[in-house]
Amino acid sequence: MRPPAPTLVFLRHGQTDWNVEGRLQGQRDVPVNEKGRAQARRNGEVIAAAIPDIASFDFVASPLSRARETMEIARAAMGLDPKAYRTDERLRELTFGDWESLTLDEIRARQPDEVAAREHDKWRFSPPGGESYARLAERITPWLEGLTRPTVVVAHGGVGRVLWIKLAGVDPAKAVVTDIPHDKVFLWKDGAASLL
Secondary structure (H helix, E strand, C coil): CCCCCCCEEEEECCCEHHHHHCECCCCCCCCECHHHHHHHHHHHHHHHHHCCCHHHCEEEECCCHHHHHHHHHHHHHCCCCCCCCEECHHHCCCCCHHHCCCEHHHHHHHCHHHHHHHHHCCCCCCCCCCCCHHHHHHHHHHHHHCCCCCEEEEECHHHHHHHHHHHHCCCHHHHCCCCCCCCCEEEEECCEEEEC
16 A cells, blocks of 8 residues: 655645636646735745645746746745745646636637536546646646645645545546645645645
């Protein structure tokens, strides 16, 4: 039996204007907005208050700018060098392919059958030119299995949903519709999940 993963602290990147508009960002490089920057500061402060030895953790982010900026703001709020972290390509958000930059209402008006198929099986559905959550899980699993020390990760809603499945045993059908807020800190430790 595989031992439990090391302690993992997860932040979703701060809010973007596309989040507010309900646009699918996927792998488009959309920056955080002012509210997103405030969320990143708040999350960094929460982590620093809850985990006194946070400086001993590894820090890794998605290479997309919204995750990197969130990481840098959060690290500064923890009193750490904002740039002393690494990125990992495997932590990119899942790609929505041709649907990126559109809202679900816009997609529904153009491709109602595809939206219905997605709603029927969101875990396995791949948008045209895109990626399913199941494929995202295949991409993230080797990264997760390679963790050797406590880690803070800043990534995306899709990544957070896959982590719920992998670390907390949440059913995929439930996980893919779980809200992953921008202003919360998720902690997985000793096989248990909690919010800081």
